[in-house]
Amino acid sequence: MRDALKEIGVFVKHLLSVRDLKKEDVLSYFRKIEKMEEEVRKGRTNLLEDKIIATLFFEPSTRTKLSFQTAAKRLGAQVVNFNADASSLKKGESLMDTIRIIDGYVDAIVIRHEIEGAARFASEIATHPVINAGDGANQHPSQTLIDLYSIKKLRGKISGLNVTLFGDLKHARAMHSLFYGVAMFNRNIALVAPPGLSFDERTVEEVETEFGVKVTVKEKPEIDDCDVLYVCRIQKERFSDPYEAERVKKEFMLTQETLKKAKKDMIILHPLPKIDEIAHEVDSDSRAKYFQQAQLGVPVRMAILADLFGKV
Amino acid sequence: MPLKVEKIENGTVIDHISSGEGLRVMKILGIGLGFSARFALIANVKSKKMGKKDILKIEEKYIDEKDFDKIALVAPSASVNIVKGGRVAKKKNVAMPARIDGVLACPNPKCITNFEQVASAFFVEKKTLRCAYCERSFSAGELI
Numbered sequence: 001m002r003d004a005l006k007e008i009g010v011f012v013k014h015l016l017s018v019r020d021l022k023k024e025d026v027l028s029y030f031r032k033i034e035k036m037e038e039e040v041r042k043g044r045t046n047l048l049e050d051k052i053i054a055t056l057f058f059e060p061s062t063r064t065k066l067s068f069q070t071a072a073k074r075l076g077a078q079v080v081n082f083n084a085d086a087s088s089l090k091k092g093e094s095l096m097d098t099i100r101i102i103d104g105y106v107d108a109i110v111i112r113h114e115i116e117g118a119a120r121f122a123s124e125i126a127t128h129p130v131i132n133a134g135d136g137a138n139q140h141p142s143q144t145l146i147d148l149y150s151i152k153k154l155r156g157k158i159s160g161l162n163v164t165l166f167g168d169l170k171h172a173r174a175m176h177s178l179f180y181g182v183a184m185f186n187r188n189i190a191l192v193a194p195p196g197l198s199f200d201e202r203t204v205e206e207v208e209t210e211f212g213v214k215v216t217v218k219e220k221p222e223i224d225d226c227d228v229l230y231v232c233r234i235q236k237e238r239f240s241d242p243y244e245a246e247r248v249k250k251e252f253m254l255t256q257e258t259l260k261k262a263k264k265d266m267i268i269l270h271p272l273p274k275i276d277e278i279a280h281e282v283d284s285d286s287r288a289k290y291f292q293q294a295q296l297g298v299p300v301r302m303a304i305l306a307d308l309f310g311k312v
Numbered sequence: 313m314p315l316k317v318e319k320i321e322n323g324t325v326i327d328h329i330s331s332g333e334g335l336r337v338m339k340i341l342g343i344g345l346g347f348s349a350r351f352a353l354i355a356n357v358k359s360k361k362m363g364k365k366d367i368l369k370i371e372e373k374y375i376d377e378k379d380f381d382k383i384a385l386v387a388p389s390a391s392v393n394i395v396k397g398g399r400v401a402k403k404k405n406v407a408m409p410a411r412i413d414g415v416l417a418c419p420n421p422k423c424i425t426n427f428e429q430v431a432s433a434f435f436v437e438k439k440t441l442r443c444a445y446c447e448r449s450f451s452a453g454e455l456i
C-alpha cells in the first residue's frame with residue numbers, strides 16, 4: 001500500500017528507528033522540541049485538533065503510553081486506545097489485519113510490540129504515520145530523542161562530551177539506540193558494564209565504523225572524566241549465582257562515594273523507573289537530572305507527533 | 313580418468329566458485345528438491361587461477377540477472393555464463409548487492425518476518441547483513 005502511495009508522490013512520515021535518522025534530523029527535532037516546550041508553557045495547543053491518534057500497545061508500558069497520550073492531548077488531538085490483551089490478538093488475528101483496520105480509523109498509530117520489526121512492518125501496511133514506541137529488544141526511538149535532548153538541555157550542549165553508558169548494556173534496549181545516537185555527536189564514548197554485560201563486539205564495531213568514534217570498554221565503575229553518565233539497571237536474573245549478582249550490583253550501585261571523583265558539572269541520566277542502581281542520597285545531588293529528563297518526555301513526543309503532520 | 317560432464321547447449325554455467333561453496337550457491341538459488349531442470353555440480357575442479365574450484369551447470373534454465381548478485385554472498389569470485397546454442401551469450405562477474413530481498417530467512421526467532429506474511433530483506437553492510445526489520449546483523453555464514 002505504502003509503495004503505491006509513494007508512486008503517486010504521497011510521502012508518509014514515520015519514526016521507526018534511530019538508524020533512519022541523521023545528525024541533521026536529530027538537530028531538527030531539537031528545534032521542534034524547543035517550540036513544543038514553549039507551547040507547553042503557554043498551555044494547551046490546537047495544532048492537531050482535527051487528528052485522532054491510536055495508541056496500540058501489545059505489551060504493557062504504562063509510562064510510555066501515558067506520555068504519548070498526554071503529548072497528543074496537549075496538541076489538541078484525540079486519542080483512542082487499543083487494548084491488545086482484550087482484543088483480537090488473543091483470537092489470533094494477524095498484525096497485518098489489525099493494522100489495516102485501525103489504519104482505516106485514525107490519522108496516526110503509536111505502536112508497542114514485543115516482536116522485533118513490528119513497527120516497520122506496520123509502517124509498510126499503514127497509509128498513515130506510524131511511531132515505534134518499542135519493538136522487543138530492537139528500537140525505541142522516541143526514548144532516544146528524549147535522552148539526546150536531555151543531554152543538550154541539561155548539560156548545555158550535545159557535542160564534544162565524554163559520555164559514559166553505565167550498567168547492563170547488553171539487555172537494555174534504550175542503551176543500544178542511545179549508543180548509536182550519542183555517537184552521532186560525540187567522539188569519546190565509554191562503556192562501563194560488569195563482565196559479560198557490555199554490548200557485543202558487533203554493536204561496538206558498527207558504531208565505531210559508522211561514526212569513527214573511540215569507544216572505551218571498562219569493567220569497573222570509573223567515571224572520573226565523564227561529562228554525561230547514563231545509568232541503566234542491572235537485573236539479578238542475568239546472573240546464575242545470586243551471591244555474584246549481589247556483589248556486582250553493589251559494585252555498580254551509584255553512590256555519593258562513586259560520585260566523589262566525578263566532575264562537578266557532570267550530569268546523571270536514567271530512563272526510569274530506577275530500583276536500587278542509584279542510591280537515594282544521589283537524588284538530591286545537583287548532578288542528578290533524571291527527573292527533569294523524564295519530564296521532557298511529553299514535549300519530545302509532542303514534537304514527534306506534530307512533525308508527522310508537518311505542524312511544527 | 314577425468315570426470316566428464318557434458319557441455320550444455322542452453323542454460324547457465326556458474327564458474328569460478330571457490331572450492332566447497334558450490335552447495336551454498338545451489339541453496340541460495342533455490343536449487344534442491346522440487347527443482348525441475350537438469351543440473352550438475354562439479355566440485356574440486358582443477359583451476360589455474362584458483363587451485364580448485366566448483367562449477368554449477370543448469371540446463372535449459374537462465375538464471376535471472378537480479379539473482380546474479382545473490383551468488384556474490386557465498387561465492388564472491390564466481391562468474392555467471394548464460395549459454396545459448398552452445399555459445400556464451402552473456403558473461404558477468406557477480407557483485408555484492410546493497411540489499412537482498414526475499415531469499416534469506418532471518419534467524420532471530422523474535423523477528424516479525426518469522427510471524428507475519430512478509431518477505432525478508434537484508435542490507436549488505438561491510439562484513440555483515442542486517443535484517444531490515446529486526447535490525448540485527450548476521451554474518452553470511454549465519455544466514456545461508
Ligand SMILES: [Zn+2]
Nearest residue numbers: 418423443446
Ligand atoms: Zn530479522
